[in-house]
Amino acid sequence: MKCSIAASLALLLQVTNLTAEVEYDIVIYGGTSAGLVAGFQALEMGKSVIVIEPTQRIGGLTTGGLGQTDIGNKQVIDGLSREFYRRVAAHYAKEGSWNWQERSDYRSGGQSKTAAGEDTMWTFEPSAALQIFEDWIEETGLEIAFGQRLDREQGVTKDGAEILSITMETGETYRGKVFLDTTYEGDLFAASGVSYTVGRESNSLYGETLNGVQTRNAKSHNFVHGVDPWKTPGDPESGPLPFIDLDGPGEEGEGDHRVQAYCFRMCLTDHPENRIPFAKPADYEEICYELLFRDFEAGADRIPWINSAMPNRKTDTNNRNGYSTDFIGQNYDYSEASYEERAAIVARHRLYQQGLMWTLANHPRIPERVRSEVSRWGTCRDDFAREDGWQEQLYIREARRMIGELVMTQNHCQHRESIPDSIGMGAYTMDSHNTQRYINQAGHARNEGDVQVGGFPPYPISYRAICPKREEAVNLLIPVSLSASHIAFGSIRMEPVFMVLAESAATAASQAIDQEIAVQDLEYGPLREALEGQDQILYHGIVEGLVLDEEDATLTGHWKRGELRSGYRGDYLHDSGAGDGESSATFRYPLPQPGRYEVWIAYAPNPNRATNAPVVITHSAGTATVTVNQQEPIRDNSGFLSLGEWEFGEAATLKVSNTDTDGHVIVDAVHLALKED
Numbered sequence: 001m002k003c004s005i006a007a008s009l010a011l012l013l014q015v016t017n018l019t020a021e022v023e024y025d026i027v028i029y030g031g032t033s034a035g036l037v038a039g040f041q042a043l044e045m046g047k048s049v050i051v052i053e054p055t056q057r058i059g060g061l062t063t064g065g066l067g068q069t070d071i072g073n074k075q076v077i078d079g080l081s082r083e084f085y086r087r088v089a090a091h092y093a094k095e096g097s098w099n100w101q102e103r104s105d106y107r108s109g110g111q112s113k114t115a116a117g118e119d120t121m122w123t124f125e126p127s128a129a130l131q132i133f134e135d136w137i138e139e140t141g142l143e144i145a146f147g148q149r150l151d152r153e154q155g156v157t158k159d160g161a162e163i164l165s166i167t168m169e170t171g172e173t174y175r176g177k178v179f180l181d182t183t184y185e186g187d188l189f190a191a192s193g194v195s196y197t198v199g200r201e202s203n204s205l206y207g208e209t210l211n212g213v214q215t216r217n218a219k220s221h222n223f224v225h226g227v228d229p230w231k232t233p234g235d236p237e238s239g240p241l242p243f244i245d246l247d248g249p250g251e252e253g254e255g256d257h258r259v260q261a262y263c264f265r266m267c268l269t270d271h272p273e274n275r276i277p278f279a280k281p282a283d284y285e286e287i288c289y290e291l292l293f294r295d296f297e298a299g300a301d302r303i304p305w306i307n308s309a310m311p312n313r314k315t316d317t318n319n320r321n322g323y324s325t326d327f328i329g330q331n332y333d334y335s336e337a338s339y340e341e342r343a344a345i346v347a348r349h350r351l352y353q354q355g356l357m358w359t360l361a362n363h364p365r366i367p368e369r370v371r372s373e374v375s376r377w378g379t380c381r382d383d384f385a386r387e388d389g390w391q392e393q394l395y396i397r398e399a400r401r402m403i404g405e406l407v408m409t410q411n412h413c414q415h416r417e418s419i420p421d422s423i424g425m426g427a428y429t430m431d432s433h434n435t436q437r438y439i440n441q442a443g444h445a446r447n448e449g450d451v452q453v454g455g456f457p458p459y460p461i462s463y464r465a466i467c468p469k470r471e472e473a474v475n476l477l478i479p480v481s482l483s484a485s486h487i488a489f490g491s492i493r494m495e496p497v498f499m500v501l502a503e504s505a506a507t508a509a510s511q512a513i514d515q516e517i518a519v520q521d522l523e524y525g526p527l528r529e530a531l532e533g534q535d536q537i538l539y540h541g542i543v544e545g546l547v548l549d550e551e552d553a554t555l556t557g558h559w560k561r562g563e564l565r566s567g568y569r570g571d572y573l574h575d576s577g578a579g580d581g582e583s584s585a586t587f588r589y590p591l592p593q594p595g596r597y598e599v600w601i602a603y604a605p606n607p608n609r610a611t612n613a614p615v616v617i618t619h620s621a622g623t624a625t626v627t628v629n630q631q632e633p634i635r636d637n638s639g640f641l642s643l644g645e646w647e648f649g650e651a652a653t654l655k656v657s658n659t660d661t662d663g664h665v666i667v668d669a670v671h672l673a674l675k676e677d
Contacts, residue, residue, distance in 0.1 A: 020172050022182030024048045026509050027166065027176035031144060032060030033495050034131055034480050035182035037080045039142045041503045045510035050174060051142060054149040055392065057385070062131040062495050064393025065265035068308040068316040069122040070494045078535045079497035082120060087132045087456035089114070089121035092311055097128065100271045100312040109309065111554040118165040122238040123310050126267050126391065127383045148172060149339060156191045161474045161518075163192055178475045178509035178519065182502055182634050185335060186400035186481035194468040194476065195403040198335045198657065200435070200486040202255035208410040210430060210451050210487045213250040218450045221434060223322035224299045227291060229358055229640045240439065242288050245329055249448045250436030259334070259434040260397050260449055260490070261326035264353055264390065266317040267376040268307070275378035276389040277358040286363075288355060291437075292323040293365040303360070305369050307377075314380060319433065322447055326439050327352045335399040346394045347468075354390070370602045397433060397493065404483030405520060406464035413491050413668075414456045415547055421524045422538040423504035423531060426497055428452035432490045451487060455572075455604050455668075457640055458540050461492060465525065465577075467506055467520050475520035479505040504531055547671040557583025557658070559667065562604065572604055572668040575672030579610070581659035585667040594620075598673045599654065600640035603630045610663035618653035619646035630666050645675060 026042045028035045031053030042049035057063060067086070071077065077085070091097055098106075108114055108123045137144060148168040155167040156176075165175040166188065181188035190196055201415040202212045205275075210217065232238035240246060250256050269275050292304070300341045304321035319326040334345050360366055361375035379389025384393070411417040413430055427519045434496045436447030468476055472616050479501035484492055507530050531538060550573045559573040575583045591597070601619060603609070609630035619626045646652075652672060658665040 008092050009347075021165070021175060022050075023175040024050050025177050025513055026180065026506065027174045028052065028180040028182055028185035029059040029150060029188040030181060030480070032134075032182050032184065032480065032498070032618060033062040033084070034638065035061070035180070036137070036626075037499040038091070038180050038182060038479070038502035038506040039083070040080055040136065040140055041506035042510060043140050043142060044558075045232065045507065047510050047513065050145060050169070050509075052145045052148045054147070054173065054183075056122075056146050057130070058144060059130055059133050060391060060495075061132065061265065061395060063126050064391050065126055065267050066316060066395070066495060067124045067126060067267065067310045067314075068127070068318070069095075070428055070497060071122065071496055072429065072491075072494070073458050074120075074122070074424040074425050076537045076540045077496045077500065078358065078537045079500060080534075081661065082502045082535075083119035084132065084499065085122055087136070087498075087628045088124045089119055091132055092121055092124070098312060100269070100274055100314075106311050107309065112240070123308070123503040124224045124314070125310055125312060125314055125383060128311070131490070140400050145172070150187050150191060152187055152191045156188070158192065160294075161471055163473060163475055177513045178477065180479050180505055181476065181478045182507065184396035184399055184480060186402060187477065189402055189468065189473070189476060189478050189481070190400055192473050192476060194478075195402055196400045197412070198400055199257040199259055200255050203253040205255065206407065206409040206485050208419065208485060210410055210453055211485055212253040212255050213448065214432075214451050215249050215252060215446075215448050218434065218446070218448045220452060221319065221321060221324070221450045222447045223291070223295050223445050225444060226298045226320075227445045228316065229291070229439045229443070233288070235583055241290050241445070243291075243327075243329055243437055244445065245436045245438050248436045257332055258329070258449065259331050260433040260435050261319070261328045261332070262331045262349060262397060263319055263325040263327060263395050264350065266315070266325070267310070267380050267383050268315045268317050268352070269313050269380045269392070271304070271313045271375045274313075276381060277378045278361045278375070279354070279388070280358045280362070281351055281354045282350055284355050284358070288352065289359045289363070292356070295321075295323050296365070296367055298368075303373060315377070315500065323357065326433055328434050328447060336394070346392075349394055354509055357565070367548075374566060398489055400481050401486070401489055402468060402478050402481055402483045404465055404478070405467045405469060406483060407463045408461060408465045408482070408488040409485035410463075410485065410487050413488050415459060418460045419460040421463040422578050423463045423466070423508070423527070423536070424497060424500035425456040425458045425462050425540055426461055426492045426494070427535055428491045428494050428497075428518055430487050430491045432487060451490065455602075457602075460567065461497075461501065461541055463508065463524065466501060470518065470520045474560070475512070477505040477509055477519055500536065503534065504536060507534065528545065546589065546673065547669060548589065549669045550585065550667045553585035553587050553663045553667060555583075555585050557581060559585070562666075572666050574664045574666050575658045577610075577664045578631070579658055579661040579663075583665070584655055585656040587654045587670050589672060591648055591651055591672070593674070594649045595645075596645055596675045597652065598645045598674065598675055599643045599652075600671050601643055601654075602640045602669040603628070604668065605631055605633045606630055606664070608664050610658070610661035610665045612661055613665045614657055614659055614661075616644060616655040617643065617646060618656070620649050621647065640669070640671065648672075
């Protein structure tokens with residue numbers, strides 16, 4: 001990648017211990033994927049812009065090992081974010097991109113599988129992502145300042161609520177009209193005096209059910225039952241094994257300082273010429289893995305990883321099971337730590353994970369079939385700068401979160417509260433990794449904090465969620481560590497979504513500059529018009545005011561509430577499979593205008609569901625009955641199944657019943673969408 005004149009000058013001044021002050025329209029702190037996309041968009045808007053990256057590698061997690069793109073619903077990803085994934089497809093369309101594998105031998109899978117005819121690709125090597133961004137930077141001339149860390153104590157100069165400049169530890173000062181914080185840590189907004197939080201809120205704060213301590217939800221990624229937590233089995237006097245929090249778990253639903261676990265998203269390979277075998281760390285301590293041994297000895301039977309295939313016989317390897325790559329409970333201090341302290345935390349995470357991989361591949365207390373499989377793999381020689389094949393970028397799943405003009409919550413994700421000023425959409429499950437390891441009342445080791453609740457359609461993310469409070473900063477936007485509760489952030493925190501929000505932030509910043517106004521004063525109408533002109537998806541599948549949940553239905557008979565792990569708003573009703581015709585749920589809609597509407601229904605699919613659940617629709621010409629197979633998944637991941645279109649007058653009625661049904665009938669959400677002429 002070619003160096004810009006300004007970047008070369010900055011390097012020269014750093015060497016000679018001088019300082020420089022340069023001015024731009026937009027100053028972006030954080031060369032993550034979001035920061036780069038914001039920079040590209042700012043250039044498109046005709047603005048002068050610089051992206052300041054604290055390290056020597058751009059792209060954040062997108063170039064740091066997260067090659068299995070977490071999406072939820074690809075249909076809500078467009079604009080420059082989708083352009084990145086088009087460039088991934090174009091990269092792998094070149095024969096020269098396949099050095100370790102024939103292109104015909106590669107198969108993507110899971111949510112990132114590329115559909116037939118799709119011009120995008122959602123799985124990639126870290127080195128490929130880096131090359132794509134570097135080429136994009138060269139095409140656009142985007143200026144990058146590498147190795148520039150914000151002076152977090154005195155580096156932000158303000159006039160009231162306006163940020164005038166930011167200064168790096170090396171003395172370089174960058175003046176700007178609008179600033180963007182695109183770091184995972186939120187260092188710029190924290191140093192600017194913007195309100196934020198770290199950890200989990202209590203459920204009571206925002207009227208949620210999935211925040212705070214969640215022992216009841218911690219069903220996945222946990223130990224098998226009966227794992228002894230004490231150094232000497234059965235003897236509490238011997239003390240707990242490493243990484244167990246004796247102060248846990250806390251009160252159910254109450255907030256705490258705990259942060260969901262971090263790990264390295266390992267890029268592994270089984271190609272002999274490119275593989276670096278897992279080595280035993282010099283500081284290896286066997287006791288750190290005693291819980292892993294005991295988990296296997298108590299009956300765990302799977303390799304504790306998710307080893308997703310990437311091109312060129314590589315993987316994106318992530319956490320799975322009770323004892324895996326997540327270093328649970330060892331990141332609480334990361335957000336507020338100094339740069340040096342953070343480096344030590346990252347090093348401890350790497351040491352833990354290196355020791356884990358050597359243990360799984362070599363230790364005699366690991367089942368032989370596990371050792372045999374894990375030992376086939378190793379880190380890659382050609383993706384990262386370190387000689388051992390490990391990356392520098394730790395997976396910072398969550399750190400500081402701004403408290404801004406609006407806080408996104410579970411209620412927005414599950415459509416209980418509407419968003420009138422969307423700048424992009426989230427679509428992923430509300431997902432939190434474990435936050436602590438504790439000893440339960442039975443005296444066994446358990447993990448807590450894992451939450452995985454989906455079943456809702458894509459939801460809009462508010463412009464106000466990237467805006468600080470007016471009195472705190474009038475020319476700062478935060479599209480990554482944005483204003484969201486812990487559990488809502490667990491859904492939003494996906495790299496494609498960060499890129500979407502960053503493109504929108506750059507557009508908003510440009511409009512604010514042109515109008516010479518605070519970012520909070522921007523009118524949404526012109527912003528929405530500009531974003532939609534950039535092919536941003538703002539309200540996919542949403543018709544305001546026409547969504548009804550099961551709580552809005554008139555019920556007869558006997559219904560039971562399903563668990564808070566699926567369903568449109570995290571729950572649903574079922575009839576226990578009675579099939580006796582005694583239970584029904586009737587939704588009555590007053591409509592804003594007569595016309596032709598498409599009718600949609602949501603349900604949580606499962607093999608025990610009815611294959612013949614009747615839905616009676618009362619429309620202008622009479623009634624229609626549609627039979628729904630509730631065992632079938634909803635193909636487009638929206639959470640809703642289309643039943644068809646009908647003409648309606650001033651109202652519509654939908655009735656779900658269990659007449660002669662052959663399984664559990666589910667009552668969840670329904671909505672009507674007015675069809676345009």
